[in-house]
Amino acid sequence: MQKIKDVMSRDVQVISPDAPITEAARCMRDGDFGMMPVGENDRMVGSISDRDIVVRAVAEGRGVDVKVRDVMSDGIRWAYEDEPVERATAIMGEHQIRRLPIVNRDKRLVGIVALGDLAAKKAKPVQTAKALGEISEHA
Numbered sequence: 261m262q263k264i265k266d267v268m269s270r271d272v273q274v275i276s277p278d279a280p281i282t283e284a285a286r287c288m289r290d291g292d293f294g295m296m297p298v299g300e301n302d303r304m305v306g307s308i309s310d311r312d313i314v315v316r317a318v319a320e321g322r323g324v325d326v327k328v329r330d331v332m333s334d335g336i337r338w339a340y341e342d343e344p345v346e347r348a349t350a351i352m353g354e355h356q357i358r359r360l361p362i363v364n365r366d367k368r369l370v371g372i373v374a375l376g377d378l379a380a381k382k383a384k385p386v387q388t389a390k391a392l393g394e395i396s397e398h399a
Contacts, residue, residue, distance in 0.1 A: 277329035
């Protein structure tokens with residue numbers, strides 16, 4: 261049984277909720293990823309995605325000095341690194357998310373898994389396809 265830790269990326273960057281959204285956007289551009297966990301006092305407090313920036317800041321005409329906390333998504337979803345890959349695909353499909361933070365049993369952030377990671381690292385194709393289908397459905 262393939263574990264999440266076998267397919268996740270360990271190179272994950274965290275951003276402060278007090279950082280400006282321009283910093284988050286630069287990090288995403290430079291790192292070629294579309295979501296960052298938001299951390300405060302050694303705890304994940306949310307996440308910010310390229311979509312959050314576009315929908316909640318740019319489309320609303322807010323300035324570049326807007327803080328991450330003002331546009332981030334609360335209620336972050338995550339999975340444990342030692343869980344089966346199917347657990348990650350189930351969470352991603354159920355909550356229509358493409359990127360999922362991964363924690364160890366001490367609840368420390370250790371990585372992130374993206375839908376593309378599941379496809380590229382040969383997770384079960386049926387599970388990956390199911391997650392993609394659920395993610396792609398309109399809410």
